[in-house]
Amino acid sequence: MLKVFDSESEIGSALRRFRFAIGQISIISAVLNILMLGGSFFMLLVYDEVLPSRSIPTLVGLLIIITIVYCFQGVLDLLRSRAMIQIGALVDREITPRVFDVITKMELRRREMPEGTQAARxxxxxxxxxxxxxxxxxxxxPWVFLYLAVLFMFHWTLGVLASIGVVxxxxxxxxxxxxxxxxxxxxTQIGSSRSMLIEMCRRNAEVIYALGMHRRARQSWEDATAAFVRSTDRLADVGGRMQGLSKTFRMLLQSLMLAAGAALVIDNLASGGVIIAGSILSARALAPVESVxxxxxxxxxxxxxxxxxxxMLKQVPAPMPTMELPPPSQQLSVEGLTLGPPGAKKVTVSDVTFTLNGGDVLGIIGASGSGKSSLLRALVGIWEPLRGAVRLDGASIDQWDPDILxxxxxxxxxxxxxxxxxxxxNIARFDPEARSEDIVAAAKSADVxxxxxxxxxxxxxxLGTNGGNLSAGQRQxxxxxxxxxxxxxxxxxDEPNSNLDANGxxxxxxxxxxxxxxxAIAIIVAHRSNILTHVTHLLVMSNGQMQLFGARDKVMEKMKLPAPRPPRVDDKPAAISSAGAA
Incomplete structure (x- = not known):
């Protein structure tokens, strides 16, 4: 079924830390199940001892004893229930950081997740x-066997009947x-697809309404909901039938146990108390099975x-501890970098090599789909290289802790x-110790x-999910x-001026x-030539390969592109020719 304490399972390892607590809960369960015999023996003694002797003191004594037993049962049952709640909460606390790693890193490292929040659910x-x-x-x-053993002690007929019921x-x-x-x-799959659909519709609400897609999108949502309801209804139907069948059989079995006990009393093979005690014990023997x-x-x-x-946890291993390196301050070097989308058998950037020193500004240009954005993702450590390396001051970026880097x-x-x-x-990257002057300085640097x-x-x-009603340029x-x-x-x-006006x-x-x-080193993916005024170097990408790299003016001269000039307020944005870039 499932290896709960599998050493290769992170969830199993988390549970394994609570083996001692689970062992204690098992002991409590053992004591609790033994105390559960109290009700059966109470009824047995009442029918076989108290009624024939008509002894009120005996009845009072038995009642006090069974009251104490029931109180202990209640306390022990409460203790083990609370203990399991605590274990569940602690396991959740142990695994939650890794689940966040899966949600945030799966698509960056391995493959696209079918539904982003599935790991959390x-x-x-x-x-x-x-x-x-x-x-x-x-x-x-396991304590079902104890109750069956006691029933066999009463009479083998009762034991056999109860055993048949358990089977x-x-x-x-x-x-x-x-x-x-x-x-x-x-x-589960249909539910995930349904959640993805409604999230997609929420994100693209403007497009849906502007293009007259509302009815079609709503129809897709209704179809997905209908399929989900059908699947859950089938599950509920099967569960309901099985529960109804087990409940009906249990009531039939109790009647059979009473009839069998009565037959034994008639034949003088058992006392009258066995009828009630046997019925209670059989119900108790079936209770764990019914609960399961x-x-x-x-x-x-x-x-x-x-x-x-x-x-998913195995596909996104826990990060290994890294040595804290000095802050990078001198050089970025790219060595034979080859990469592709995580999990895809496709190379989007091949064999890129260049070096930038502090104070250099690189502009990356090329036609759409030439690999510019893919290259940029690798340079900041978002995508892992298939081959080659990206180094800061000589150290490959995988040697850095991502939060420190x-x-x-x-x-x-x-x-x-x-x-x-x-x-x-947002500006402070949610750093709780951010200083106001640093936030304002960053805002002023962006002229915002x-x-x-x-x-x-x-x-x-x-700023809510809609960006706090800021325009695209303001958000940028x-x-x-x-x-x-x-x-x-x-x-x-990556295209930092796509939504900016001249002032921006x-x-x-x-x-x-x-x-x-x-x-500092700045790298800019550009489609509009105005920004190239500020770069010192250019890298031209075409079909995932580096076609040219060097000083800006030399590269532009080879490409026969006009020298960039600072934009005026009345300028229209100038686009870089994809033909020339290619």
Whole structure:
């Protein structure tokens, strides 16, 4: 079924840390199940001893004893339930950081995730099952044999009947597993696809309404919802049938046990108390099996979630400790760099080699799809090279802790996304120890300070999922301020002027010149030639290969491109000729 304490499983390893606690819970379960015999023996003594003797003191004494037993049962049951809740919470706390690694790194390192939040939902399913009654039912399951043994002590007929009942319920449980296993997996897949669809529609709401796609998108959502409801209804139907069957059989078995006990009393083979005690014991013997059946859906869901999450964790290994290196300050070197999208058998950049020193500004140009953005992702460590290396001051970037290296990198992707938080938090990269003067300095470097202070709450203006009602150009300038925060050594900007007006481009140029002045390296993917005024070097990409690299003027002379000139306010954006770039 599942190797809970598998040494190769991170989830199993997390649970293994609580083996002592689980062992204690097992001991509590043992004591609890032994105390469960108290009710049967109480009824046996009442019918066989108290009623014939008509002794009130004996009855009172037995009642006091069974009250104490029941109190202990309640306390022990509460203790083990709380302990399982705590174990579930602690396992969740152990695995949560790794789940975040999976969600944020899977697509960067291995392959595209089918549904971004699946790993988090899988962890929730595991914690929910571990914290519930399912594991306790499994701990109670071996004690079924104790109750059967006591029934055999009463009379072998009662023991055989109860044993048959256990076997039938186990058969129902296995049949339920066989009938729901594939259906559960299918329902999970349909649910993931449905979640992805509605998230895609939410992100593209403007396009859907502007292009008249609302009805078609809604129809797709309704179809996905109908398929999901059908799959969950099938699961519920199977579960309901199995639970109904087990409940009906259990009631029939109790009647058979009473009838068998009565027959034994009639034949003087058992006392009257055996009728009631046997009925109670048979119900207790079947209870753990029934509990396992009622929790079967949760258990199969937990097992499938465990396997999915464990597979994802293995694809994104925990980071190894790294030696803390001095801050980079001198050179970026790229050596025979070959790379492709994570998990795809496709090379998008091949054999790129160049070196930049502090104070250099590189412009990367080329036709769409030539590999410019892919190269930029590798230069800042987002994509791992298939071959070759990217080095800062001689050390390959995989020798750095990503969080430490990130403080020395300013990155601005082509698609500008800001996080849910204030403008100040976004610029400061959510550093809780960020100084106000550093945030303002970064904003001024991007020439966005005046725009920010005119907002109702200034730097505390909230940015939700819609970017706080900022325009595309404003969001891009806030993202530029985020990239410049902390005066990073390596600044990588992917089409940073795509949404900027003339003033914005002037601010971008000033920021690049300021980076040069403090000996930083800036790399800019450009489609508009105005920005090339500020670069010192050019790299021309074509079909994933480096066609030219060198000083800006020499490269542009070879390409027969006009020398760039600073933009005027009334200039229209000039695009770089893809023909010339190729």
């Amino acid at each position: 899988d962890l929730d399913a595991i914690r929910s099952y571990v914290s519930g009654s399912g594991p306790l039912a499994l701990l109670d399951l 039938v319920l186990v058969a129902i449980m296995l049949a339920a597993d066989r009938m729901t296993k594939s259906a559960t997996m299918k329902a 059946i009622s929790n079967w859906k949760g258990m199969t869901g937990c097992v499938q979630a465990w396997r999915r999450l464990d597979a 990130g403080a020395h990198i300013g990155f601005m992707p082509q698609m500008t996304d800001l996080f849910d938080g204030t403008i100040a938090q 300070h005046d725009m920010i202070v005119k907002l109702p709450k200034g730097y505390n203006h909230p 300038r806030v993202a530029l301020a985020r990239a410049l925060y902390g005066d990073p050594f390596l600044i990588a900007l 481009e002037d601010a971008l140029g000033a920021a690049i010149q300021a980076a040069r002045a403090r000996n």
